[in-house]
Amino acid sequence: MDTEMGQPALAEVQQIRVNFTTTSPDLQLPEGRTQLLVPADIKRYGLSRVLNSESMLNTSSPIPFDFLINGSFLRTSLEDYLKANGLSAESTVTLQYVRSLIPPVFQASF
Amino acid sequence: STHLSEPSMELRDFDETMQQWTSFQSKTHPLSLSLTSQLRLILTPSQSTKLSGSYRTGKRLNIKRIIPYIASSYKRDKIWMRRAIPTKRSYQILLCVDDSKSMGESSSGELALESLVMVSRALTMLEVGQIGVLGFGANTFMAHEFTEPFASHDAGAKVLQKFTFQQDYTDIQLLIKQTIERFRQARLQSTSRGSEDLWQLALILSDGLTPSAAHEHIRVLLREAMEERIMIVFIIMDDTASGKDKDKQSVVNLKKVRFMGNDEIRTEYYLDTFPFQYYLIVHNLEDLPGALAGLLRTWFAEVNS
Ligand SMILES: [Mg+2]
Known part of the structure; x- marks a missing residue:
C-alpha cells in the first residue's frame, strides 16, 4: 500500500512574481523591493506577514494588510485566484496593499 | 520522422514571420558578423605551430x-x-528558446527571437556543423531539426512560426533532460567522419525564471550533461531597459521569499540558487556577441587545459 497517498512527494512548489503597490504614502516600499517571488499557495495572511517582514516594510509592530488584485480583494490563495481567472504562474501579478479593516483577531481565518 | 511539428501546434502566419525574420536579420546583421568573426577564432582550432x-x-x-x-x-x-595538424572539429549546436508566457508578457520574448536570428545567422555563416532549434515551456518541441539546412529565410520563418509564447509553465528541468536526449540521438546520426571531433553545445535563450524548487534537480542533470561532454550556456534575456518593462525589476535584483521554520521570513536573491555554471545576462542585443564569445573562450580554455 502506498503510504504517501495524497501527499505528492515531489510536487514542485510554483512561484509567482508579484509587484506590490500602494496608494498610502506612509507605506511605500523602498525602490527595488517592490517585486518578489512568492509561493503560489500563499494567501492574504502570508502576504501580509511578508510585507511586514524585515526585508520588506520592516514594520516595528505588524500592520495587517488586505490585497487588491485587479480591483477586488484577494480571498483565496494566489494560485486559486489565477486559476479562477484563467491566468498562470507565468504572469506577474500586481497586488495593491491597503491597511486591513478586518479586526486583527480574525485574520488567521483568511 | 519528426520533421513535422506536433499536430496540435498552432502556427503563426508564415508571411508575418517571414517579414519578422527579414527585419530581424537586417537589424542584427552587423552583430552577426561580429559574432561570426569572434567565434571563428574560438570554435575552429588555430593552426598548430608546435x-x-x-x-x-x-x-x-x-x-x-x-x-x-x-x-x-x-x-x-x-x-x-x-x-601537428589540428583535428578538425565539427559541432552540433542546439538553440533552445523559451516559449513560455512570461516571455510574451515582457519584451524578453522579442529579445530572444532577435537573439535567435542573430546567433543562428552567425553560426550558419561559420559553417561549423549542424544547427537545431528547440522550443520549451511546459513541453518541448523541435522547431528545427539538426539534419535540415538552415541557410534560407524560409527555414528561419518556419522556426519563428512555432513561437507564440503561450505555454503556461517553464520546465527547465524537462528542457535539460530533452537536450541530453536530443544530443544522444544527434550524436548517433552525426555525419561527421571518425577523424573529426564532435562537440555539442546548447545555448538557452530565456528570461531565466523556473521554480526555485527545481534548481537542485537541474543541477544534477547538468552534471550528467557535462559527463557526456555536452556544454550548456544559459543566456538570460533581461530586457528591463525598454519602456514596456519599466516596472519590471531586473532578474539580477529579484528576490524570493523563504519562510523559515521559526516564523521568520527571509528574502534571498533568485539567482543565488540558479544552477547554471555558464550563464550570461543580456540587457541589450548589442552585448550578446562579445559576452557569448567571452564565455565560450573561457570554457574552451578550461576544457583544453
Ligand atoms: Mg517563463
Whole structure:
C-alpha cells in the first residue's frame, strides 16, 4: 500500500512574481523591493506577514494588510485566484496593499 | 520522422514571420558578423605551430630520439618532428528558446527571437556543423531539426512560426533532460567522419525564471550533461531597459521569499540558487556577441587545459 497517498512527494512548489503597490504614502516600499517571488499557495495572511517582514516594510509592530488584485480583494490563495481567472504562474501579478479593516483577531481565518 | 511539428501546434502566419525574420536579420546583421568573426577564432582550432611526434622525415630533429637512435645501431630512425595538424572539429549546436508566457508578457520574448536570428545567422555563416532549434515551456518541441539546412529565410520563418509564447509553465528541468536526449540521438546520426571531433553545445535563450524548487534537480542533470561532454550556456534575456518593462525589476535584483521554520521570513536573491555554471545576462542585443564569445573562450580554455 502506498503510504504517501495524497501527499505528492515531489510536487514542485510554483512561484509567482508579484509587484506590490500602494496608494498610502506612509507605506511605500523602498525602490527595488517592490517585486518578489512568492509561493503560489500563499494567501492574504502570508502576504501580509511578508510585507511586514524585515526585508520588506520592516514594520516595528505588524500592520495587517488586505490585497487588491485587479480591483477586488484577494480571498483565496494566489494560485486559486489565477486559476479562477484563467491566468498562470507565468504572469506577474500586481497586488495593491491597503491597511486591513478586518479586526486583527480574525485574520488567521483568511 | 519528426520533421513535422506536433499536430496540435498552432502556427503563426508564415508571411508575418517571414517579414519578422527579414527585419530581424537586417537589424542584427552587423552583430552577426561580429559574432561570426569572434567565434571563428574560438570554435575552429588555430593552426598548430608546435613541432612534435617522431617520424622518419620531418622538419626538425627530436633530440630525445638521438641516443636511442645511435644505441639501436641506427635502426630506430623515427627521429624527426613535424608540425601537428589540428583535428578538425565539427559541432552540433542546439538553440533552445523559451516559449513560455512570461516571455510574451515582457519584451524578453522579442529579445530572444532577435537573439535567435542573430546567433543562428552567425553560426550558419561559420559553417561549423549542424544547427537545431528547440522550443520549451511546459513541453518541448523541435522547431528545427539538426539534419535540415538552415541557410534560407524560409527555414528561419518556419522556426519563428512555432513561437507564440503561450505555454503556461517553464520546465527547465524537462528542457535539460530533452537536450541530453536530443544530443544522444544527434550524436548517433552525426555525419561527421571518425577523424573529426564532435562537440555539442546548447545555448538557452530565456528570461531565466523556473521554480526555485527545481534548481537542485537541474543541477544534477547538468552534471550528467557535462559527463557526456555536452556544454550548456544559459543566456538570460533581461530586457528591463525598454519602456514596456519599466516596472519590471531586473532578474539580477529579484528576490524570493523563504519562510523559515521559526516564523521568520527571509528574502534571498533568485539567482543565488540558479544552477547554471555558464550563464550570461543580456540587457541589450548589442552585448550578446562579445559576452557569448567571452564565455565560450573561457570554457574552451578550461576544457583544453
Ligand atoms: Mg517563463
